Amino acid sequence: MYTCKNCYSSQKGFTLIELMVVVAIVAIIVAIAYPSYQDNVKSSKRSEAQGALVSFSAAMEKHFTQNNSYLNAGQSGDTGAPAVFATTAPVGGSSVYYDLTIEAATGSSYTLRATPTNSQTGYGFLEYNALCQKSWEEDNSGAIGGNEFDWDKN
Template structure:
C-alpha cells in the first residue's frame, strides 16, 4: 500500500479554527466585561444609597424625639452630631471589608438641618465612578457632586 492511497485522519483543530474561536471569545469579552463591571458598580452605588438613607432615618428618629438634629438637652442621652455619628452608623460602605464609600455628616449650628454625603474612597474601586459623591439633605434633597460630564442625578439616585 502506498501512503498516497491511505486516507489519513486529522485529529485536533487547525490554526484557522483556533483563531476564529479566539476572535469570538474576544468579541464576547469586549461586550460582557464592561456590562459586568457596570452591574457591580450599580450594586456598590445602591449600597451607598442605602447607607445614606439609613443614617438619615436615624437622624429623623432622633429629631422626632428631640426636635433638633443636634441637641445636648434631649432626654435620650448624648446628642447626635457629626463627631459621634459613626457610633450610630458605620462611617464607611461597606461597614466591614474594603470600603468603597466614606460617609460624612454636616450639621450646621443650631441643629435644624443636616447633609449626609457618601464620597468614593480615594484610590478605591469607586474612585473614578461616573456618579461621584452622593448627598442627601434633611429636606429630602438628593444630589451628586463630582460626577462625569452628562450624568444626571436621576442616572445615579435610583
C-alpha cells in the first residue's frame, strides 16, 4: 500500500481561508482610507477656491486703483459675476467647483464669495472682504455663524 507522508507539503498556493482574511483586511483598510481621501479632495478644492478669492481680491484692488472705487467691477453692475476676474474656481480649470461672485460692493469696500457647485455642493460658501477678513459658512446653514470667521475647519 502506498502512503504519502508529505503529499501536501509539496503543493503551493493559498487556501480559501487565507484569501478571505486578505480580502477582509483590504476591505477594512478601504473603509477607513476612502472617507479620509474624500475629505482631502474636498479640502484641496476648497484651498483652490481660497486662493482664487485672494487673487480675485487683488483684481478688485487693481480696479480700485484705476477707478478710485470698487463699484462697477461686476459684469452687470456692482455685484454678481465679476468683470475684473474669472467667474469660477479653479481659475482656468476644466471642472468647476466654485462660482465666484461679488456679494457686496461700495466705493470703499467689497465682499467676495465662492459658492460651491458640483461635487462641492453642500460644503459651505467662502467669503473674503476688503479688510482681508475670511469666513467659511462651514455648517451650510446659509449664513455665517459666530465661529465661522476663518477658513479653518472647526
